[in-house]
Amino acid sequence: MLQVPSTARQPRKWTIAEDQKLREEVEAQLIEGEVKDWCRIANAIPGRSNKDCRKRWKNALEGGLRKGQWSKSEDTQLARGVQRHGQRWVLVAEQIKTRSADQCAKRWQQSLDPDLDRSEWRETEDEILIQAVQKFGRHWKDIQRQCFPTRSKNCIKNR
Structure with a gap:
């Protein structure tokens, strides 16, 4: 079978060197006032777009956003x-x-959300869930919207 190369960009992890270059470029613009030109920053980091740089800065480097368990x-x-x-x-x-x-x-x-239903699942709900999975597959958002609007998608999936 012939494989056609994908035109979609494959995400790849940021290297330490790329993070350092991003910091340097952002700091250079901060000295001038504020970060305005993400295209100029991206030009200094081969293989990264202006959007890649902006997202990396905002989500990982700027304020040190946390991941994992919430306090x-x-x-x-x-x-x-x-x-x-x-x-x-x-x-x-x-x-x-x-x-x-x-x-x-x-x-x-x-x-x-205090409006979430956290009660024990009833037998009738289990039957509705089984039918919904047969109808929608594992599309939890659709199942939630159609059948269980007060239960979270995770709750439905886990059940």
Whole structure:
């Protein structure tokens, strides 16, 4: 079978040297005022686009965003952020500072939202779930939307 090379870019890990070059380029622009020209930065790092550089800076290097388990204080800050800003995740994340907007949205929607149904599964729900999986496959978002709007996608998947 003939394999056609993929035109899609394959993600690859950032090297220490690339991270260092990114820091240098960003700091050079910060001296001038603020980072405005991600294209200029990307030109200094072969194989990386302006979007790659901006995302790497914002998500890993700039503020040192955390990954993994959430702390109690982060959960508290998240709840306060949602109370203040609603589900405007960029604003909520700016308030927390240690997590991205995507992380905040996922944590809220999967774990902390007080409207989530955390009750024991009933036999009738198990039957509905089995039928839904037969109909939708493992498309948990569709199953959630159609059958269990108050349960999290993780809860449904894990069941």
